[in-house]
Amino acid sequence: MIYTVTLNPSIDYIVEVEDMKLGSLNRMSRDLKLPGGKGINVSRVLNQLKVDNTATGFLGGFTGRFIEDWLREEGTSSDFVPVSGDTRINIKLKSGEETEINGTGPEITAAEAEALMNKLRNLQAGDIVIMSGSIPPSLGGDFYNRLIAVCKQQGAQFVIDTTGQALQQALEHSPLLVKPNHHELAELFGVTISTREEIIIYGRKLLEAGAQHVLVSMAGEGALLITEQGVYAASAPAGQVRNSVGAGDSMIAGFVGTLSCEGDVLEAFRTGVASGSATAFSDDLADGGFISRLRPQIQITQL
Numbered sequence: 055m056i057y058t059v060t061l062n063p064s065i066d067y068i069v070e071v072e073d074m075k076l077g078s079l080n081r082m083s084r085d086l087k088l089p090g091g092k093g094i095n096v097s098r099v100l101n102q103l104k105v106d107n108t109a110t111g112f113l114g115g116f117t118g119r120f121i122e123d124w125l126r127e128e129g130t131s132s133d134f135v136p137v138s139g140d141t142r143i144n145i146k147l148k149s150g151e152e153t154e155i156n157g158t159g160p161e162i163t164a165a166e167a168e169a170l171m172n173k174l175r176n177l178q179a180g181d182i183v184i185m186s187g188s189i190p191p192s193l194g195g196d197f198y199n200r201l202i203a204v205c206k207q208q209g210a211q212f213v214i215d216t217t218g219q220a221l222q223q224a225l226e227h228s229p230l231l232v233k234p235n236h237h238e239l240a241e242l243f244g245v246t247i248s249t250r251e252e253i254i255i256y257g258r259k260l261l262e263a264g265a266q267h268v269l270v271s272m273a274g275e276g277a278l279l280i281t282e283q284g285v286y287a288a289s290a291p292a293g294q295v296r297n298s299v300g301a302g303d304s305m306i307a308g309f310v311g312t313l314s315c316e317g318d319v320l321e322a323f324r325t326g327v328a329s330g331s332a333t334a335f336s337d338d339l340a341d342g343g344f345i346s347r348l349r350p351q352i353q354i355t356q357l
């Protein structure tokens with residue numbers, strides 16, 4: 055079974071303004087409210103791919119209820135710890151470019167945190183836990199480490215999609231997958247990366263540090279997969295970008311869902327790229343039919 059953990063879910067409030075002017079009254083030309091948070095996005099795409107999974111983490115208030123209702127109505131299984139604060143609302147402003155304003159998230163009490171730990175203590179050997187996104191400040195920066203320790207105790211694999219120190223600390227515990235984008239990879243090593251060769255050099259360092267698979271996503275330029283077996287490049291299909299929020303999460307869903315069901319790394323890579331692109335070309339996250347139509351367009355080459 056796959057579980058996703060979203061410590062800091064959100065309603066993603068997607069707002070389009072024709073010509074945004076700071077300091078003036080602007081009117082929206084379109085708006086859309088979607089359940090968000092990285093792990094929740096992964097779960098929703100896994101659901102589209104018909105891969106059994108359960109989304110967990112913390113949800114609270116009217117915003118939390120919106121997310122829970124949405125997931126139930128679309129058939130994405132969830133088992134969140136209820137918290138007393140309101141789940142945050144993140145603003146995704148589209149006005150030519152995409153600008154994001156993410157909230158810090160509600161206060162999580164020690165008892166609420168412990169309730170999530172207890173849920174994870176029921177993991178079975180062979181389960182996969184996908185942990186994604188920011189940590190609400192009240193949980194402390196090492197909360198992922200605590201979750202990883204529980205995964206290890208229970209014999210579960212884990213995937214972590216975070217940045218900086220939290221990612222660095224997780225590597226020694228051998229995550230099944232890490233998926234920085236090329237900017238995050240450069241930031242992690244404090245370098246500027248401008249060529250594919252440099253991405254491979256730094257991607258390999260993540261492998262050496264313990265990751266089992268390293269996916270480096272490059273938005274419209276596709277992605278690189280770095281494993282012990284080799285380095286592979288995939289092109290992204292051409293299409294009209296509608297909303298790239300969640301493209302990376304969709305890629306993780308496609309990769310991990312396919313790897314866990316079929317065990318074939320390159321097919322997992324193909325589905326990962328197709329899922330990311332299908333989301334980039336959609337208003338909401340990718341749907342299963344769109345991912346299937348894009349899959350044959352993904353060219354993979356070994357480097």
Ligand SMILES: Nc1ncnc2c1ncn2[C@@H]1O[C@H](COP(=O)(O)OP(=O)(O)OP(=O)(O)O)[C@@H](O)[C@H]1O
Nearest residue numbers: 235271272273274276277290300301302330331334
């Ligand atoms: N403009 C695009 N055209 C085609 N495919 C795209 C585009 N943007 C993203 N994708 C697909 O989604 C994958 C992940 O995108 P990206 O590299 O932007 O991840 P990310 O930075 O983690 O995304 P986000 O934080 O927005 O979820 C890419 O490797 C690609 O397959």
Ligand SMILES: O=P(O)(O)OC[C@@]1(O)O[C@H](CO)[C@@H](O)[C@@H]1O
Nearest residue numbers: 064090091092144156187188300
């Ligand atoms: O603030 P975080 O947790 O880093 O990121 C949260 C978020 O930006 O990530 C998702 C897209 O990947 C969105 O659904 C959500 O709003």
